[in-house]
Amino acid sequence: QILAFVGLSRSIVNPVGALVLAKGQPDLEFKLNVWFLILQIPAVYLGVQIGGIAGVAWMVLALQLADLTLVYVFLMRPLIGPCLREYIGSVAVPLATSVAMAVVVMLVPWLVHGSPLLVLTVQIAIGASFYIATTVALRRVKLIPLLDNLIVTRT
DSSP: OOOHHHHHHHHHHTHHHHHHHTTHHHHHHHHHHHHHHHHHHHHHHHHHHHHHHHHHHHHHHHHHHHHHHHHIIIIIIIHHOOOHHHHHHHHHHHHHHHHHHHHHHHOOOOOOOSOOOHHHHHHHHHHHHHHHHHHHHHHHHHHHHHHHHHHHHOO
């Protein structure tokens, strides 16, 4: 469960690699990655000493959150200028939608009784439907041009 947040953070940071390559400065990302590699070894050791496997997960999450911050400071801002507000804004709606979907999905076992497979199937169906409907409702202005381009491209 802790590592789910690591995955979330990595998915936010991942597109920065393409930005660095597009700007022709992969050396910046390489240097940052070397520092994180050096930090991971003592962090994993410390995590084991503090709390076993859960301690390691917490340390990996802490490193990933530090990475999220340092990627902005040392990669994004130097390459494209101050863009923190836009960066957070681009993540805020999908993140809020995901949190709301998680709450809805966690309520399903209280409402649906049956086998674990049935509950999981209902959770997936309701979660996907909720996420899609919420995204369409909140991002309609941005989705319409995207869908128009998709339709024009196929014809």
